[in-house]
Amino acid sequence: MNRRITALTPQFVDSVPMPEAMQPGALYISIKYDSASHRCACGCGLEVVTPLSRSGWTLHYDGTVSLTPSIGNQEIRCRSHYWIRNNQIQWLPQFTYEQVQAVRRGHRMPPTARAQTAGGGIRGFLRRLIGKE
Numbered sequence: 819m820n821r822r823i824t825a826l827t828p829q830f831v832d833s834v835p836m837p838e839a840m841q842p843g844a845l846y847i848s849i850k851y852d853s854a855s856h857r858c859a860c861g862c863g864l865e866v867v868t869p870l871s872r873s874g875w876t877l878h879y880d881g882t883v884s885l886t887p888s889i890g891n892q893e894i895r896c897r898s899h900y901w902i903r904n905n906q907i908q909w910l911p912q913f914t915y916e917q918v919q920a921v922r923r924g925h926r927m928p929p930t931a932r933a934q935t936a937g938g939g940i941r942g943f944l945r946r947l948i949g950k951e
């Protein structure tokens with residue numbers, strides 16, 4: 819049984835530390851690189867990197883750190899799922915396979931969708947509009 823971590827200590831850093839330098843129980847926050855990273859709270863040792871952006875995670879800092887949305891290590895065996903709230907780890911039920919699929923569908927827009935609809939420019943648009951394509 820791995821030893822679960824119950825709290826993370828925020829550390830503001832200039833650059834994201836190398837994985838082997840990351841201590842369990844620390845949350846490394848880099849404003850410069852818009853990312854937070856920590857070792858999975860279940861104790862499995864996985865490095866969890868959470869990009870801070872509108873499409874990624876939101877960091878809330880009031881002396882303690884909260885991250886939204888929850889951390890879900892769906893990609894790997896441990897399947898941990900937890901909130902980081904006021905430095906505390908709050909465990910959530912593990913993802914089921916179906917939930918993982920749903921999150922994947924909902925979370926990520928295919929990056930190609932926009933490029934495809936933008937094809938043809940204004941002429942293509944006009945041509946399509948008057949039905950000559």
Ligand SMILES: [Zn+2]
Nearest residue numbers: 858860862896
């Ligand atoms: Zn884990």
